[in-house]
Amino acid sequence: MPASPANDHFDLLVIGAGPAGIAAAVTAADAGLRAALVDDNPRPGGQIWRGGAHLPAPARQWLARLDGSSVVRLQGWRVFDAPEPNLVLAEQNGATDKTANANPALAVLHYGKLVLATGARERFLPFPGWTLPNVMGAGGLDALVRAGLPIAGKCVVVAGTGPLLLAVAAHLAERGARIAAVCEQAPRSRLATFAAHLFFEPGKLWQGARYRWAARTGRFLTSCWPVAALGGDRLRSVTLRRGSRQWNVACDYLACGFHLVPDTELPALLGCRIVDGFIATDELLETSLPGVYCAGEPTGIGGVDLSVLEGQIAALAVCGKTAEARLLARKRRRRLGFVHALEQACVLDPELRALATNETIVCRCEDVPCAALRERDGWREAKLLTRCGMGPCQGRICGAAAEFLFGWRAESVRPPIFPALVSSLAWGPARQTQNFSAAGALSENSKETP
Amino acid sequence: MSVAADVLIVGAGIVGAACARECASRGLSTVVVDAGAMGGGATAAGMGHIVVMDDSPMQLALTRYAQHLWRELAAELPPSVEFEACGTLWVASSEEEMAEIRRKRDLYASVGVESEILDGQALAEAEPQLRRPLPGALLVPSDAVLYPPCAAAFLMRDAIRMGARFHARRRVLSAEKGIVRLEDGTQFHAPHIVNACGADAVRLLPALPIRKRRGHLVITDRYPGFVRHQLVELGYLRSAHSITTDSVAFNVQPRTTGQLLIGSSREYGAESTAVNHALLSAMVARAQQYLPGIADLQAIRVWTGFRAATPDKLPLVGPWPEDESLYLATGHEGLGITTSLATAKLLIAALLGEKAEIAPEPYLPARFLGASPTPQHNGSAMSELVHASEKSHA
Numbered sequence: 001m002p003a004s005p006a007n008d009h010f011d012l013l014v015i016g017a018g019p020a021g022i023a024a025a026v027t028a029a030d031a032g033l034r035a036a037l038v039d040d041n042p043r044p045g046g047q048i049w050r051g052g053a054h055l056p057a058p059a060r061q062w063l064a065r066l067d068g069s070s071v072v073r074l075q076g077w078r079v080f081d082a083p084e085p086n087l088v089l090a091e092q093n094g095a096t097d098k099t100a101n102a103n104p105a106l107a108v109l110h111y112g113k114l115v116l117a118t119g120a121r122e123r124f125l126p127f128p129g130w131t132l133p134n135v136m137g138a139g140g141l142d143a144l145v146r147a148g149l150p151i152a153g154k155c156v157v158v159a160g161t162g163p164l165l166l167a168v169a170a171h172l173a174e175r176g177a178r179i180a181a182v183c184e185q186a187p188r189s190r191l192a193t194f195a196a197h198l199f200f201e202p203g204k205l206w207q208g209a210r211y212r213w214a215a216r217t218g219r220f221l222t223s224c225w226p227v228a229a230l231g232g233d234r235l236r237s238v239t240l241r242r243g244s245r246q247w248n249v250a251c252d253y254l255a256c257g258f259h260l261v262p263d264t265e266l267p268a269l270l271g272c273r274i275v276d277g278f279i280a281t282d283e284l285l286e287t288s289l290p291g292v293y294c295a296g297e298p299t300g301i302g303g304v305d306l307s308v309l310e311g312q313i314a315a316l317a318v319c320g321k322t323a324e325a326r327l328l329a330r331k332r333r334r335r336l337g338f339v340h341a342l343e344q345a346c347v348l349d350p351e352l353r354a355l356a357t358n359e360t361i362v363c364r365c366e367d368v369p370c371a372a373l374r375e376r377d378g379w380r381e382a383k384l385l386t387r388c389g390m391g392p393c394q395g396r397i398c399g400a401a402a403e404f405l406f407g408w409r410a411e412s413v414r415p416p417i418f419p420a421l422v423s424s425l426a427w428g429p430a431r432q433t434q435n436f437s438a439a440g441a442l443s444e445n446s447k448e449t450p
Numbered sequence: 451m452s453v454a455a456d457v458l459i460v461g462a463g464i465v466g467a468a469c470a471r472e473c474a475s476r477g478l479s480t481v482v483v484d485a486g487a488m489g490g491g492a493t494a495a496g497m498g499h500i501v502v503m504d505d506s507p508m509q510l511a512l513t514r515y516a517q518h519l520w521r522e523l524a525a526e527l528p529p530s531v532e533f534e535a536c537g538t539l540w541v542a543s544s545e546e547e548m549a550e551i552r553r554k555r556d557l558y559a560s561v562g563v564e565s566e567i568l569d570g571q572a573l574a575e576a577e578p579q580l581r582r583p584l585p586g587a588l589l590v591p592s593d594a595v596l597y598p599p600c601a602a603a604f605l606m607r608d609a610i611r612m613g614a615r616f617h618a619r620r621r622v623l624s625a626e627k628g629i630v631r632l633e634d635g636t637q638f639h640a641p642h643i644v645n646a647c648g649a650d651a652v653r654l655l656p657a658l659p660i661r662k663r664r665g666h667l668v669i670t671d672r673y674p675g676f677v678r679h680q681l682v683e684l685g686y687l688r689s690a691h692s693i694t695t696d697s698v699a700f701n702v703q704p705r706t707t708g709q710l711l712i713g714s715s716r717e718y719g720a721e722s723t724a725v726n727h728a729l730l731s732a733m734v735a736r737a738q739q740y741l742p743g744i745a746d747l748q749a750i751r752v753w754t755g756f757r758a759a760t761p762d763k764l765p766l767v768g769p770w771p772e773d774e775s776l777y778l779a780t781g782h783e784g785l786g787i788t789t790s791l792a793t794a795k796l797l798i799a800a801l802l803g804e805k806a807e808i809a810p811e812p813y814l815p816a817r818f819l820g821a822s823p824t825p826q827h828n829g830s831a832m833s834e835l836v837h838a839s840e841k842s843h844a
Contacts, residue, residue, distance in 0.1 A: 083725070083727035378487060380490055381488070381490070381618075384488075384490060384494050384599035385488075385599055385600060385603055390751070391750070392671055392748070392750050394750065394751065412723075414725075414752060414753050415751075416750075416752065419748040419750045420749055421748065422668065422737070422747050422748070422749045423738065423746065424749075425668060425730055425731065425734045425749055425752065426734035426738060426745075427731060
């Protein structure tokens with residue numbers, strides 16, 4: 001029989017401990033709310049504020065504020081279902097320093113208000129060889145390096161689209177990697193238009209300094225993309241194409257990401273209204289569900305500064321500090337042009353649709369080749385007849401690819417939004433009340449509820 | 451007036467697809483229309499268990515015939531259908547149920563369905579993950595599993611190969627008196643219309659005694675060999691038979707992918723596809739009672755679907771007496787995958803005025819006409835249905 005789950009109530013529950021989530025939780029806790037921050041990573045910071053020492057000043061400041069706050073931190077807990085209003089279920093990943101067997105693996109988290117700061121993930125496009133070992137996401141390789149993967153002296157090709165490419169290339173170069181090429185699929189003319197925005201928005205990811213670094217190395221190629229990754233047991237080289245020219249580059253890693261797609265599974269499961277793939281909110285970031293707010297990339301891919309701002313706005317709105325929230329909302333509105341410009345800059349070249357051959361795997365979980373999908377006339381039919389998107393990742397990777405390749409948009413979200421133990425689906429009414437301390441540990445003196 | 455086809459089938463689930471294949475194979479011009487994709491309704495939601503069931507002699511006759519038809523077809527099925535004759539183990543949890551298992555074996559033997567009683571030790575060897583001790587089980591080796599959407603697609607493609615036409619994503623507004631009207635304004639004229647819309651059949655024919663009976667399924671990640679047979683608690687029949695309450699029963703299926711399907715639940719009155727977490731929880735807890743180790747496997751998805759339930763647990767197959775153009779192939783509740791091929795055989799016999807291989811009378815829709823619409827304490831199926839609907843919203 002399953003262990004009784006932990007069970008706690010918070011004025012504000014923030015899901016996702018990236019910049020938006022941290023800002024929201026800290027702001028709410030400072031205003032006196034009992035706020036909890038839940039995230040499946042062992043440490044706060046999300047995808048972007050990873051790896052302590054090398055972080056920029058604003059990141060260090062926010063992380064320090066979080067450390068000094070009363071925010072209850074549930075790190076290593078992954079929210080997988082929302083079975084009732086004002087309640088989510090989370091499972092422990094085993095990523096925290098839990099004392100063996102003392103903690104239940106399941107938590108029932110009740111909340112008054114909710115901030116969804118679920119972040120974004122990289123978009124992968126299938127091309128021959130993209131499933132070879134050492135072909136990975138740009139952000140994914142960056143995270144591995146921050147976690148200790150030795151990269152010094154390794155030869156890396158960075159490819160795809162979006163500001164993340166240059167950020168990753170610059171960081172890997174700092175760590176001693178040889179960057180053979182940074183391939184941006186967008187044409188230079190479009191980047192120039194986008195760069196003009198940066199003049200008014202310093203401090204963005206696609207920073208001028210990085211752009212200059214890349215330009216100086218001479219290995220920043222626009223209108224360029226990989227057409228094949230080659231190698232037997234692992235990656236040996238990448239075939240790049242730029243216009244009519246095609247050539248091979250030997251490398252150890254291909255870091256490849258075609259911009260970001262928002263993580264909207266939990267908002268969708270809750271029933272938040274979604275428009276064009278992003279969560280619809282009002283000016284103070286309340287979603288179509290009263291008391292449920294959304295901050296950061298799921299409202300529009302805008303980078304770290306905008307995410308922090310949105311986290312603060314949502315928390316202030318939750319606390320009823322409407323005037324302050326509106327002030328920041330005005331600041332936010334001025335930055336939305338950046339979101340739009342970024343989106344425009346990263347529009348994918350239609351030629352990228354032709355990269356996948358009939359044999360290229362699109363769905364890695366279920367080994368579905370592109371040819372099996374070309375015959376289908378919708379995501380639903382593709383799922384049913386090929387199992388595309390039906391594996392453990394539930395279409396998180398192939399869904400975005402299929403949307404670009406075939407124009408299919410994924411339909412409804414089904415629980416659990418992440419794989420969860422079968423026993424976690426059987427959480428029952430017989431629960432123990434166990435409160436989490438600020439450090440995320442469970443209190444020892446649990447008491448039975450009547 | 452243009453006649454579209456000899457037969458117009460509304461609904462491209464596994465039943466509609468099987469009917470289309472049968473009609474086309476007999477040279478009838480056949481058109482199939484569906485509001486969605488092929489096999490996208492209850493067919494996609496179901497487990498795909500080809501099983502002989504004995505809720506009644508009529509159900510036994512139909513499922514036995516159907517299981518036989520699937521075995522005959524097995525050699526033609528492409529790998530995507532994942533047909534595997536893994537057999538069913540009907541698991542007993544008490545000595546009382548062992549007595550029931552002996553009765554079931556004798557009954558199956560009387561209609562020529564082979565089965566074998568396993569004692570507790572043999573059961574533990576056959577399925578080491580089952581809790582111990584258990585008194586035993588009945589093995590029905592000729593039962594099978596398959597992947598229903600690809601089975602429906604295979605049947606439909608076979609029908610198309612023989613000349614049938616299929617229109618996907620075209621919603622039907624009405625189907626009666628030789629005319630099928632579509633939402634897009636199209637009208638098809640056909641002398642024979644087949645309503646094969648599953649639980650949605652009542653939308654086109656409100657007089658049908660069909661109720662939606664919602665079910666939940668869980669699918670896990672891949673654990674090859676965790677279980678080897680379709681495992682069903684003997685009490686499943688009680689759960690399936692009860693028509694007054696929500697119920698769960700232990701029913702776990704090994705997929706050829708190594709994944710497990712965990713069922714089952716039954717509830718009336720639910721119209722939404724949203725998960726009922728209380729029922730899901732009870733269903734999973736039930737599975738854990740029989741298979742303790744299942745608790746530690748990863749579940750990757752939960753979904754719901756709607757069975758088309760009739761008061762007497764038998765489908766509606768054959769002419770609808772109040773409209774000479776209209777035929778029914780619906781009301782299969784949880785046995786639509788199993789009995790699709792048999793349904794198609796009964797339907798074609800009715801359409802062509804031929805003699806079917808099994809007696810068609812128990813499944814004729816006419817059985818529900820003429821029954822009194824008011825509750826009477828005569829134990830009739832119709833009165834039971836009315837009685838149940840009064841209680842179900844408590």
